[in-house]
Amino acid sequence: MQKFVITKDGALRFGDVSLHKDLLPWGESECFGGGFWRVEAGSISLYGRSFDFGPPQLNQVRRIEWLGIGGKPVPLFYYPNYPELDLAEPVYVNY
Secondary structure, three states, X not given: OEEEEEEOOOEEEEEEOOOHHHHOOOOOOOEEEEEEEEEEOOEEEEEOOEOOOEOOXXXXXXXXXXXXXXXXXXXXXXXXXXXXXXXXXXXXXXX
C-alpha cells in the first residue's frame, strides 16, 4: 500500500509498504505521523492518517525524500478531509 511518514528528523518518506513503521530508519519507533499517498495528474495527493502514528504533522517536514515515488519532485497536496477534495493544503519544506 502507498504510505508516507514524517521521520523524527523531518524527512517526508514515501513507499509501497504494509506498515508505516517500515518507512522509518532502522531502530526508530516514533515519527511525526503519516498517511497514504496517490499519484494525481502532475502531483501527489496525501491523505488519511497512520493508525500507529496518527495524522501527519506537516509543519515538521524539513526535507522530502523523492526516491520512494520515482525520484522526481512534483507538487504535494494534503487533503485533511479526504475524500472531500475541496480543501487542499500545499505541502512545503519548513526550514
